[in-house]
Amino acid sequence: MNPEELIAIAQAAGRSALTEAEAKQLLAAYGVPVVTEETVHNAEEAAGRAEVMGFPVVLKGLGTKLTHKTERGLVRLHLRDREEVLTAAGEIANAAAGDLEGFLVQPMLAGKREFVAGMIRDERFGPAIMFGLGGVYTEALRDVTFRIAPLEATEAAYMPDELNASAMLGRFRGEEAADREEIVRVLTGLSRLAMAHPSVAEVDINPLIVGPDGRVTAVDALIVLGGAELPAAPPRDLSFLVTMLAPRSIALVGAKRAQDGRWQNLMVMITSYGYTGRLYPINPRADEIEGVPSYPSLRELPGPVDLVIVAVAAPLVPAALEDCIATGNKNVHIFAAGFKETEEEEGLRLQKEIEEIAARGVLHVMGPNCMGLFNPALRLATWISPPTRTGSVAFISQSGGHSGDLAVLAARSGLYFSKAISYGNALTLDSTDFLEYFKHDDATEIVCLYLEGVRDGSRLVREVADINRHKPVIIMKGGLTESGARAVASHTGSLAGGAHLWEALFRQTGAVKVSSLKEMTDVLLAFRHLGVPAGRRVAVLGTGGGIGVWAADSFARAGLELPVLTEETQSDLRAFIPDAGNMIKNPVDAGIAFTDFTMLERALRAIAADPLVDAIVVTIHLDWTFNFATGKYIEALAGYLAGPAREHTAGKPYLVSWQRYRAGAGIEQAETILYETLIAAGVPLYEGLPRAASALSKVVAYHEFQRARCPACRESF
């Protein structure tokens, strides 16, 4: 019977799952090695087959209504002769009562190591493939890893090493290392099965046994039906985004005059930032607003504009959208809040209403409940005091606050935006649509995202993986528990919280994960200026204050290494650092080097020449340094680190960190000088070693990922 037939028969019988025998047949069709087994009708037949098969055997009760067989006492292991098979068959028949339809006879496999593999369908990410630790510990330990389907062999090959228990896949207690290729075949087989059969809702192979010879066998399997394919998003022409995101004309529906109130309005923000396109305020009760001639309605405009911003109260939004349709306006930013984000009846109703209107009019909607577009090249912003410079960072944010905040925060580190988009409730346009746009936007070199949810997770994975090869993608995921809560029948399902699937996204795309806007800026700074580190080995040059231990701990926590410098480097350093001893091994605790640039240069050159060193971190104890020449020295030091030091580090990635403990205007001024000098020169600068270590480690990991998965991409980077 072919897979389609197997499933069709079960569906026709109204069954919610395949029998164990059917499940294994289906899996075998997708290349999963399953245990040899025979279906028999009665005890006598079971005993006969067992004799042919060879003892010991496993006997299981079989029936379309029999799931959770272990719990019901329908599985008997280690049966060693004919008589035991007959006894077990009798006991199983009793336990199964009327539901028994036959028996399954299997050889009893040897193998200390049990794993679990499976597939679930998530409402956002679609089919996801799981690999994990099996046996009695499966649910107690939840040692699992996921990938979003479709899953290729090259990607599946990473999954085994992601388990805490991955050591069990090597040689283990006298047994051979597991056959990795066979595990990969199981996982990719599950992926192909999921893609080919939308009606399969869940698959659970538990246990997947690794034998003494390392071979892998599916011993038990559950396949739940009732899955439904997510309606595939129709291929969409997104070319309108070129106009919508660089609008040369804007109509602002609901434009208001400046008020005395504390919150400034959108009209004031747009005009005061100096929007360079044509702006049409729409307000039925005004002739001009902020000196700009205004119109009573969209219908009075000479024609459609590139972007309509709807800034009226939520209940008035439906009418405004109808106006858009009537006037041929397609590109809309709904600024107003008061929709589904309120989680209240009225808001949910309004969201449904505008959803219907947008679909009917084929509108392209940013929002509602969002700040919309920031385009510094056109001087378009919807908040107060945005930076005016343009740059190469794009930000796609589900939160409007984060969008404005990152723009001003990044500017303090000399990082500027090509565009930022706050898209709120994602009525029609979701993060993935904007990603596609930035993939082709020449002005954008790095893409940041702040995501809470996603509509089509599978497409997001594909887009992120693709764009990340050439433009690093940095993602802050808000909401630890998003998705996740679903009623499921399988282990795989109960192990698949939303967090696992988001984790899968990071693992298979190589996107950089951050947890705050500050960290996002730290990582941006490193990507913007560092170049490509050759590896994880870091040398730290700094001044005292427990710096040695703190540096070692900080870099170890970030997964980087501080190798002991070569004898040659140590001897170079010893030549001019007195009482060197332990202080020149790495980190190099050379206070003296910071009092004399000649020595600092010698130290940097010696470290940079060390073949064990992939990146260099200079760390400054600002209080100590401030004590030299009451701060004047810091100015000179900053100048050195911003300029000549770059030549003395042999082109290796080079970062500076500082810490300050004392307060006071003098030392604050010194800090500002250090900060401004280095940032202006493009030297990544961090407060404290942990932040430097974390940012550097993420850049290293990014390039490791790309080198491993896409060797060709590195060249084009």
Add this chain to the structure above:
Amino acid sequence: MNPEELIAIAQAAGRSALTEAEAKQLLAAYGVPVVTEETVHNAEEAAGRAEVMGFPVVLKGLGTKLTHKTERGLVRLHLRDREEVLTAAGEIANAAAGDLEGFLVQPMLAGKREFVAGMIRDERFGPAIMFGLGGVYTEALRDVTFRIAPLEATEAAYMPDELNASAMLGRFRGEEAADREEIVRVLTGLSRLAMAHPSVAEVDINPLIVGPDGRVTAVDALIVLGGAELPAAPPRDLSFLVTMLAPRSIALVGAKRAQDGRWQNLMVMITSYGYTGRLYPINPRADEIEGVPSYPSLRELPGPVDLVIVAVAAPLVPAALEDCIATGNKNVHIFAAGFKETEEEEGLRLQKEIEEIAARGVLHVMGPNCMGLFNPALRLATWISPPTRTGSVAFISQSGGHSGDLAVLAARSGLYFSKAISYGNALTLDSTDFLEYFKHDDATEIVCLYLEGVRDGSRLVREVADINRHKPVIIMKGGLTESGARAVASHTGSLAGGAHLWEALFRQTGAVKVSSLKEMTDVLLAFRHLGVPAGRRVAVLGTGGGIGVWAADSFARAGLELPVLTEETQSDLRAFIPDAGNMIKNPVDAGIAFTDFTMLERALRAIAADPLVDAIVVTIHLDWTFNFATGKYIEALAGYLAGPAREHTAGKPYLVSWQRYRAGAGIEQAETILYETLIAAGVPLYEGLPRAASALSKVVAYHEFQRARCPACRESF
């Protein structure tokens, strides 16, 4: 045979371990439930015993040279009749070759759940007790927890829940929950065994099986001999510390005049801070230094001083110590570096030399390689620009840099020191000695430690646990890999890295763990001002900018809860917060409340009255708030939060957090005003919600620990 005899016989025979049968006998004597078993001499006898015992049985080869029995094929499970026992015995005899001395016959225990328990002796912490996940996964998963002995039942009872796999101890796949009391008896039995028999180096019970009825049985055990008791530190009279740490007279050996050099010398630092005691500079080539009459040698002083500070170069230190002995000076701070911390030959030699001198002269030595004592009440400091106020925080630090840095950093948060001690290489005085002092120091209410190593870890555990009951102890442990590398024979040993034992210290003392000086200050601030939170439930009141999701994530990461506010509270808030919806559930995103104190007061009162709320966090988006009345508003807001708000929060712990993204002098000034106003008023203030959440969660966890382990202590706190 009693335990002493068992061990003595094995030792007399020169054996490095007990046999399995002996090991179980010894364990049984300490209350560990062991499997029934019989020792027999040959195959025939084994089969006979098995018949009496009942099948199935386990057969093991026995012999004084036979360890790692599974790997050598000397263990046979599931033997079900006489014939199988005879066959297995033959195979075992072959595998063991000449080393076989007999067999062990055991009933084959049913039980899906396998754990491991054991004991090792660490060179710093002494005996430590382990509990972990057993079976085939033991070493692959390393799911273990430790305690430093001696271990009481009340403390052992916490260990099972610390495993990742703790769910397996509840009802599990049709089997009863594990007998917790029996597990506790195993662990405390191991502790008593360790304390009673110093010659037992390691104990390994693997597996410790939990049966279907929940009963616990040690099925296999290894006991390694060759342990040696750490020489117990003689009870020490530390009363000299009262004088040494508040010295009214100091001799500074190696006092120098001020130089032009960049580093200031000790004489200048001590005099410029205004030491209030009698200072005797010692320098053979001067009559006065910095205006203070000086002496050529300690021998010329009228008598002993309260403290001698030795600030000569390392090679001259031995002679200076001899002078101390000759003049009856006992209390010495060795400032000089250049000893074992250099890890070089000369430094190690010098360290040995001064160790011998100090022991001979019974000197009390702080150092070498340290900043020594900071006593602001006496105006004694050994670094530049220390704070002049005194406070209630004590700091014991192995790093001199950290000591000075924390003092100035904490001062910025309005936190001041009673004393700080930097003790470097801990020649005679270690952290624990100073802890004992601060336990009885009335001026000290909170104790901070920065530790890299420890000499007597067991005593440290006792002291920290004791003082922490009344004065919170906050510890930063530097050096992730300290201790740990040892040759061991048991699972327990291979699972006991140094990190596990330091973790045990935190778990059993309830000391607060931090990983940077900044975090130490954050936690100090919370302890200093917060009072006792009743639980983990927090309400957050703040202004927009993705605050909702970020707040929920930040507090969840810190292990705190954000309960949905009661209907009553929500309805109170809805009365004056327009378009409330989702924004009043918690966090309360009420921008409007921050524009009007009347509303802010109403919001705070409503939240504080909610019975689900244990603590309140107000969070300020400084950029947004700065936009009102160009910053003037922040001044008023700070005043409200520092004063009236305290009355509107119903005595519940109350913290403020802020974040700023924009740069600029105006907003920096606003930040300073907010900071200074709140700190002066004793309101804990944090940059960013994650820091506020982390600090609060540590205070909550501290009080939870004390409430659970020492209900009586809370009253006296």
